[in-house]
Amino acid sequence: NAGVTQTPKFQVLKTGQSMTLQCAQDMNHNSMYWYRQDPGMGLRLIYYSASEGTTDKGEVPNGYNVSRLNKREFSLRLESAAPSQTSVYFCASSAQTGGAETQYFGPGTRLLVL
Amino acid sequence: GEDVEQSLFLSVREGDSSVINCTYTDSSSTYLYWYKQEPGAGLQLLTYIFSNMDMKQDQRLTVLLNKKDKHLSLRIADTQTGDSAIYFCAERRSGAGSYQLTFGKGTKLSVIP
Numbered sequence: 001n002a003g004v005t006q007t008p009k010f011q012v013l014k015t016g017q018s019m020t021l022q023c024a025q026d027m028n029h030n031s032m033y034w035y036r037q038d039p040g041m042g043l044r045l046i047y048y049s050a051s052e053g054t055t056d057k058g059e060v061p062n063g064y065n066v067s068r069l070n071k072r073e074f075s076l077r078l079e080s081a082a083p084s085q086t087s088v089y090f091c092a093s094s095a096q097t098g099g100a101e102t103q104y105f106g107p108g109t110r111l112l113v114l
Numbered sequence: 115g116e117d118v119e120q121s122l123f124l125s126v127r128e129g130d131s132s133v134i135n136c137t138y139t140d141s142s143s144t145y146l147y148w149y150k151q152e153p154g155a156g157l158q159l160l161t162y163i164f165s166n167m168d169m170k171q172d173q174r175l176t177v178l179l180n181k182k183d184k185h186l187s188l189r190i191a192d193t194q195t196g197d198s199a200i201y202f203c204a205e206r207r208s209g210a211g212s213y214q215l216t217f218g219k220g221t222k223l224s225v226i227p
Contacts, residue, residue: 105156
C-alpha cells in the first residue's frame with residue numbers, strides 16, 4: 001500500500017496562474033481532506049469530502065475548489081493563485097480505527113506563489 | 115476560546131522525559147489525538163484517547179486526559195534524538211461534520227544529545 005500520495009511535491013507559480021494539486025489514497029477510505037499548513041498557524045482545513053460525490057467547505061475555503069473524482073482521488077484547484085496561498089498543502093484520508101476516526105496524511109505539496 | 119492551545123517549543127535532554135501539554139476547547143469532544151511531524155514530512159498518528167478514559171499508555175508514550183480542565187498531555191519516556199519533531203494535539207469536536215479534526219499549532223520538541 002502506498003497510503004496517501006500527493007503530486008507534485010514542489011511547485012512555484014506566478015500570481016494569477018492556476019494549478020491542480022492531486023491526491024490519491026489506496027486504503028479504500030470514504031473520507032478525504034485538504035489542509036494547509038503555515039508557520040505558527042498549525043493545520044487549517046480547506047475542504048473535505050465525506051464520501052464519493054460529496055464535498056464541503058472547511059475553515060479556509062476561499063480561493064480554492066475541489067473535486068472528488070472517485071473514491072480514490074480528491075484534487076484541490078487554485079484558479080488564480082495569490083501570494084497568500086504560499087503554503088504547504090496536505091491531503092488526508094480517514095477510516096475508523098477501534099472506534100476513533102483516524103486520519104492518514106500524505107507527504108505534502110510545497111507551493112510558492114510569487 | 116476556539117483554539118486548541120499548545121506551547122510552541124520544548125527542549126529536553128536525551129534520556130529525560132518530555133511532557134507536551136494541550137488545552138482543547140470542546141468538553142464533549144469524543145476523541146483526542148496526538149500526531150508527530152518530522153521535518154519535510156506529513157503528519158503521522160502517534161496515539162489517540164477516547165474521552166471516557168483518563169490515561170492511555172503505549173510503550174514509551176503516556177497520554178493523560180483531564181476532562182474537567184479540558185487538558186491533554188503526552189509524555190514521552192526516555193526521549194531520544196529521533197523524537198525531535200513537531201507534535202500536534204487534535205480534537206474531534208461533537209457535531210463536527212465528517213469527523214473533522216481541529217488541530218493545535220504544534221509543539222516543536224528539540225532533544226539535546
